[in-house]
Amino acid sequence: MAKKSKFSKAQYMKWYESMLLMRKFEEKLSQLYIQRQFGGFLHLYIGQEAVVAGAVSATKDEDKMITAYRCHAHPIGRGTDIKLMMAEMYGKATGLSKGKGGSMHMFDISKHVYGGHGIVGGQIPLGTGLAFADKYKGTDFVTLCSMGDGAVRQGALHEAFNLAATWKIPVIYIIENNKYAMGTSVERTSNVTELYKLGLSYDIPGEPVDGMDVEAVHNAIEKAAAHCRAGKGPYLLEMETYRFKGHSMSDPRKYRTKDEESDYQKEDPIGKVLETIKKNKYATQKQLDAIDTKIKKDIEAAIKFAEESPLPEPEAMYEEIYAEPNYPFIKD
Numbered sequence: 001m002a003k004k005s006k007f008s009k010a011q012y013m014k015w016y017e018s019m020l021l022m023r024k025f026e027e028k029l030s031q032l033y034i035q036r037q038f039g040g041f042l043h044l045y046i047g048q049e050a051v052v053a054g055a056v057s058a059t060k061d062e063d064k065m066i067t068a069y070r071c072h073a074h075p076i077g078r079g080t081d082i083k084l085m086m087a088e089m090y091g092k093a094t095g096l097s098k099g100k101g102g103s104m105h106m107f108d109i110s111k112h113v114y115g116g117h118g119i120v121g122g123q124i125p126l127g128t129g130l131a132f133a134d135k136y137k138g139t140d141f142v143t144l145c146s147m148g149d150g151a152v153r154q155g156a157l158h159e160a161f162n163l164a165a166t167w168k169i170p171v172i173y174i175i176e177n178n179k180y181a182m183g184t185s186v187e188r189t190s191n192v193t194e195l196y197k198l199g200l201s202y203d204i205p206g207e208p209v210d211g212m213d214v215e216a217v218h219n220a221i222e223k224a225a226a227h228c229r230a231g232k233g234p235y236l237l238e239m240e241t242y243r244f245k246g247h248s249m250s251d252p253r254k255y256r257t258k259d260e261e262s263d264y265q266k267e268d269p270i271g272k273v274l275e276t277i278k279k280n281k282y283a284t285q286k287q288l289d290a291i292d293t294k295i296k297k298d299i300e301a302a303i304k305f306a307e308e309s310p311l312p313e314p315e316a317m318y319e320e321i322y323a324e325p326n327y328p329f330i331k332d
Contacts (some may be wrong), residue, residue: 007215022072024299030245063225093312140169181245
């Protein structure tokens with residue numbers, strides 16, 4: 001029997017195409033990295049795609065997003081041109097940050113995506129500040145501030161939580177709990193393993209969410225966003241998810257068992273969406289194949305664009321070090 005849902009056929013198809021693009025893009029990045037087409041670090045989001053897809057569908061385009069260094073899926077979810085992302089991976093001048101940021105610093109201000117930050121937990125106070133700016137300006141926008149389960153050990157989180165709760169700042173804190181901070185399990189790093197409870201001492205409401213289910217993510221984000229837009233302050237969501245790959249490309253994953261990885265593979269968020277599409281006959285196999293083909297062509301076009309783009313000129317390293325003073329948000 002077909003699964004009933006409040007979501008439309010169009011929404012399922014959009015989720016599927018967006019999540020599949022995230023997956024295929026990162027799978028290709030993995031291949032290119034092994035081939036040494038670009039350097040630096042590479043942290044893949046494979047397995048966690050539902051967290052971004054559900055968050056995007058449940059919020060406004062003007063709502064802000066900020067995250068850590070596992071940051072390729074977030075701009076893709078918002079519709080960033082993957083040609084510009086690939087060029088950034090290659091360190092080319094046509095990249096999102098003109099080749100100066102690389103994998104760990106994907107910014108697209110036009111899509112309200114503010115990174116991509118290499119400092120563990122560094123995005124937490126920054127995201128709180130972005131949300132405060134909207135509160136100061138009197139808008140009804142919210143900020144989605146994502147972090148890993150390892151980042152919640154940083155002291156900056158508690159300072160941000162205290163300020164956000166005290167000033168009723170419209171920020172949704174999203175803990176992407178993929179079970180391991182690099183190679184260390186949550187159970188070995190904290191007495192509190194239900195991470196959504198970390199907000200309780202600040203009177204910040206929170207709840208756990210099945211981060212492998214895009215519908216559950218959408219519903220939770222929608223509820224949290226309504227809370228924030230109503231002026232009630234921050235909200236904390238613990239997305240229980242799993243990264244199918246290692247922490248980075250150099251991670252052999254010896255701290256995880258094959259059985260554990262196999263069990264989570266069965267919860268593939270893309271597979272769940274695909275199953276609903278097939279059960280409800282939202283698309284034929286030919287249509288699904290066409291989506292796959294288009295994504296592969298788009299990725300190949302992005303690689304070609306990156307390879308043919310110029311490297312930054314040497315003098316570019318001295319540019320954009322300081323910003324010109326511009327404070328349009330200050331009220332008279």
